[in-house]
Amino acid sequence: MLKNFYITTTLPYVNASPHIGFALEIIQADVIARYWRNQGQEVFFNMGSDEHGLKIYRKAQEQNMDTKAYCDIYAAKFNDLKKALNISWDNFIRTTDDHHVKAAQEFWLRCQQNGDIYKKNYKVKYCVGCELEKTDSELVDGKCPVHPNLEIELIEEENYFFKYSAYQQKLLDFYKNNRDFVIPESRLREIEKFTENGLEDFSISRLKAKMPWGVEVPGDDAHVMYVWFDALVGYISALNWPLDEKKFNDFWPGMQVAGKDNLRQQSSMWQAMLMSAGLPTSKQIFIHGFITANGQKMSKSLGNVIDPFELVEKYGTDAVRYYLLREFSPTEDGDFSMEKFTARYNSDLAGGIGNLLARTVTLADKPEFELQETGAGIKQEAERITAECGKLLEEFKFNEALKSAWDLISFCDRYINEHKPWEALTSPGTSAGQGKENASRVVSDVLFALGQIAQLLQPCLPQTSEKIKESLLDTSSIQLFPRL
DSSP: SSSSSEEOEEEEEESOOOHHHHHHHHHHHHHHHHHHHHHEEEEEEEEEBBOOOOOHHHHHHHHTTTTHHHHHHHHHHHTHHHHTTTTTOOOEEEESHHHHHHHHHHHHHHHHHHHHHEEEEEEEEEETTEEEEEEEOOOOOOOSSSSSSOOEEEEEEEEEEEEEGHHHHHHHHHHHTTSSSEEEEEHHHHHHHHHTOOOOOEOOOOOEETTTOOOTTTTEEEEEEOHHHHHTHHHHTTTTTTOHHHHHHHHSEEEEEEEEEGHIIIIIHHHHHHHHTTTTOOSEEEEEEEEEEBOOOOOOOTOOOOOOHHHHHOHHHHHHHHHHHHHHHTTEEEEOOOHHHHIIIIIIIIIIIIIHHHHHHHHHHHHTTOOOOOOHHHHHHHHHHOOOOOHHHHTTHHHHHHHHHHHHHHHHHHHHHHHHHHHHHHHHTSSSSHHHHHHOOOOOOOHHHHHHHHHHHTTOOOHHHHHHHHHHTTTTOOOOSOOO
């Protein structure tokens, strides 16, 4: 059993407002964090913002803004996701924070002392969108496949480099001995193949005269750190490394949640950097897919970008959380459409848990109802599904865990419909006695099941869980999800 559990999302760039794809990432991480807290673990959940690099510097220039002031505005928008999506993170790290800057510089020095940082002239093709160097084999018609709207740039200058190539075999051995390091397995095989093909040393600095927005390289104020070398350190500077050794040792190594476009950076580059600095590698990397909109990649030009704030304002936090967790495979690409959203909402939320709670507490509020001891059958079913849900959440199968919880909801609906307790509890002509006692037992069983359902839903739908508990305490009907 884990004693402490650390989980972090990626640190998104603050060059644009949050979109539904990142909402998926932090909701998935939040479910994992809440689940382990419920198991009695001490959890540290980190999120934050990546605020350096050429992309952000240019965006600020386009708007004639001071770069830090620009970052402040957009970092606040990402911080606002905590309330909008009911995320339980414990820390929000900004890569412009003073303690992070010092941590990044200390990390650099440790890699340098290990002989893994050197200087050279180089010429490379570079995608500003990815903030990554690109080989010809990675380009499609001369463009980055992830950012086809951006021109590939040629960079020629003297930079510092990290000896990534020195860690090829160490990484391959690490992957071989830790087969669950990257989830799903297909992504582990992908990064293994990438590593087997050979690793090239990568640039970790930029000339300050050309791109001044970054962490200064220690001992050389003519250079600033390349964005990835700075940002990845945010996962440990969040733990106040290197100043608070106890906190770092208590929680690191940690788990990371990231999109598939971050596979190389999280599961390979960052791990090599940690090895170089003499620090433990990450515990596990969970990789999720992308979200498209009505079968198309989301883009501002197409006008199909899904704003999570607008969605929450219209339909509620838990409706958004439920759809993203239930509709999509946790590790594959998924397609968002309002038709599917509405269908899920009405069938599963309004017509599922909302209807079951309303009809049950209405019956429990009848004067003829008397609370009975819970039957063995309903207890057994609830225990079975509770164990099943826990196992599925530990395997990051959020959609299957919610399906399992809804199996218990369906079981309760069938149970009520079969026994028709309303006939005895709502008919004035029905005499007291066995009929009312049996009807009360049925309602009592379902009340017990609803309590179990509230517990099952807590990691995924925390607001709904609390509302169910409140309604069970005073048996007053709370309309969870009004039909759309």
